[in-house]
Amino acid sequence: MLQELSIRHFAIIDSLELSFDKGLTVLTGETGAGKSIIIDALQLLTGGRGSGEFVRHGEKKAEIEGMFTIHENHPCHQLCREFGIDVEEEAIILRREISSNGKSVCRANGKMVTLSILREIGARLMDIHGQHEHQELMNAGTHLRLLDDFGGTAIYQAKEKYKEVYSRYEHLQTEIRRLSENEQNLAHRLDLIQFQLNEIQKAELTAGEEEKLESERQQLANFEKLYGALSEAYGALSGDGKALDWLGISVNGLESAAGINRQYKALHEAAANSFYVLEDTVRDVSSILDTLEFDPARLNEIESRLNEINQLKRKYGSTIEDILQYGEKIAEEIDQLTHRETHISRLQKEMVELEAAVMTEGKKLSKLRSAAAGHLEEAIHRELKELYMEKTVFKVHFQSETGQYKKDGIDQVEFYMTTNPGEPLKPLVKVASGGEMSRVMLAMKTIFSKHQGVTSIIFDEVDTGVSGRVAQAIGEKIYKIAVHSQVLCISHLPQVAAMADSHLYIQKNQDSKRTSTLVTPLNDDEKASEIGRMISGVEMTDLTKEHAKELLALSAKLKQSAVLK
Structure with missing residues (x-):
């Protein structure tokens, strides 16, 4: 409220x-x-x-x-x-x-x-x-929803079943229309996606490739800086009077101390472990320096490959994974277009089955709506009688056409009414006016306010x-x-x-x-x-x-x- x-x-x-x-x-x-x-x-x-x-x-x-x-x-x-x-x-x-x-x-x-x-x-x-405002009660486009709201859970559940089948039916329709386009458009489409697939397949992309190339390019582009840093580290650790040499002297001293008093054994072991770890590090740095070399040809090769990947990303996806997925998608489409007649025939068979299912669920929904419409008419007549419009006739008008399927069912619904005996039923918006319209609106509001969930009515x-x-x-x-x-x-x-x-x-x-x-x-x-x-x-x-x-x-x-x- x-x-x-x-x-x-x-x-x-x-x-x-x-x-x-x-x-x-x-x-x-x-x-x-x-x-x-x-x-x-x-x-x-x-x-x-x-x-x-x-x-x-x-x-x-x-x-x-x-x-x-x-x-x-x-x-x-x-x-x-x-x-x-x-x-x-x-x-x-x-x-x-x-x-x-x-x-x-x-x-x-x-x-x-x-x-x-x-x-x-x-x-x-x-x-x-x-x-002077009709709002949704006076808007024929909302009458079907109002009837469904009045019908409650049974209609809601039936409509959900219908929508599920209708969604698949609509998707099949779209696929058949796409495959049934004129030959020239299909030929152009086939040429385009075949070219795209060839371009993707020729690139021979692999997942994670771009990250590895970026890392390698980073190393080659900064070779001098990297080599200098590793050389500096190696020079500080290895050689006479360097870190590893002094650490060895320290280990020997602590070993002698531990021989005199066992309480220094832990210190000796810690220093010895550090010496062995640092010795391994020196060996690894030396090995890297021996194998490290600058290859300008490889750098150019990497730049060229990354440029090729970026070109493909601009066309087909933001990542290599996206590009590969797109390739799989158009490969499937190529198969469909190449064997178009076979696919259309298969889809049309599925369409016949689905159309029967749509009609079945649509009729079930329509039957429930028809029953709800009868109850709604009775309720509206009671309300109008209390408003001294006992001679008014209210009718829920159905118009159902075979093959005219919509997302909400097979029914077109509009509220009809006549306020004068002997006069034909006409759409609600064309019948009442002035004081009559006020009473009709109030009668309907009395019924629908219980079902609409609107917090406040003015x-x-x-x-x-x-x-x-x-x-x-x-x-x-x-x-x-x-x-x-x-x-x-x-x-x-x-x-x-x-x-x-x-x-x-x-x-x-x-x-x-x-x-x-x-x-x-x-x-x-x-x-x-x-x-x-x-x-x-x-x-x-x-x-x-x-x-x-x-x-x-x-x-x-x-x-x-x-x-x-």
Whole structure:
């Protein structure tokens, strides 16, 4: 849920800090007080399009920051892992800064992210629905996913099986298309990779060769320095009056001492061991000096070989191992192209078998979807009946074409509806409008909010155009959605405000210099007064206040009733 929201220098908001609770939070206030500005800020926080016009006049930038708490299985965990964003203590903090020149900076848990990433995360955390916005319920492209979410585990498992078979089928299609290209393109491709393979094979590369050559080149390129250092070391160790000679004298002296007193035996043994080790070292250095020679021809040969390897690396891979792997890959491709007809025939046989498997799994998935669609239609009709749209008909429309396989199955799904008896079913987006659209949307939200996993749902004046018993039904329906998801609702209906768990009053404050928006949490008495104002308008009477208290008492009973649990 959205737990904390901070807004600075945004439109007419100078500085605003808000805390939100679970359940239904209603925002009310006079028109123009700034209610929708808060929703605009939340839209920008979750990836909406911004501009410098949002920055408060006279300020350099607007800042919006929100903290969302999520449960351990929330899809945002996986999403954040994919983007390298750390999630600690089950919380995600989104931040958006918009400068007066229109530039935007986005962050998620302190990490700078692109606007598209912010939008993707924001879509999992918050669903904002306004009176004139359709969003995903009104987008036919999302209807299949919504149906699958409603269907639950059975559809998910069937879809995974289908995707596994479809992935292999799609790969075979790609291979057959590649092998079935026109003869001229294939001939050009064969000539190219045959030349590449010949070049790689002619080089006779071996793994680890480059490292050995680099080491040998290093020695030859620094021959004089190396020979001088070894000669200097040998001269210091070997010969009359040199280190090995003096160490021998020391060993003899300690041997004599040990003969007189055995307590010096350990010293003699240590010195003797050092003498033998150093003697071996002198012998080894002498042997190296005898064999060490400068061979300019070998150095040129090494330089030439390393240059050849680098040329191949620029073409075929960053290491010798990569080059050899590439050679194996194109050798296999050459075999396929050379025996193209045989390969195509074999793949086509596999394709027939796989296509049958795709269709089988697709039909299984489609059958499950059809059953889920029936349950969804029943659930939507129940919700619409409670919203006094009992004559409305809702239908999940399937369009399945044999051979039209997609990654999500063989079905095309779109929600159809008619609000008038005798009228034909039409796509949802073309049917309802105004008050009808609000009720249809709420009915669907009531169903899908249980399956979508969205942390917070925001309704921006979706109750416009309704009144009376319909307004009461909308209030109950919005509260029912809040049982499963945190809901923030801007409303002008007292019936909706009375159902709130928390009530925030938005007002515009004007002084001699500036206009700003203030937000005040209301207690029970203040809530009754505000609902009374919403009922009567400007003038507040004792009778109006009594009506407000009655409405609050009725709402309290409805919230406890079995219908809303």
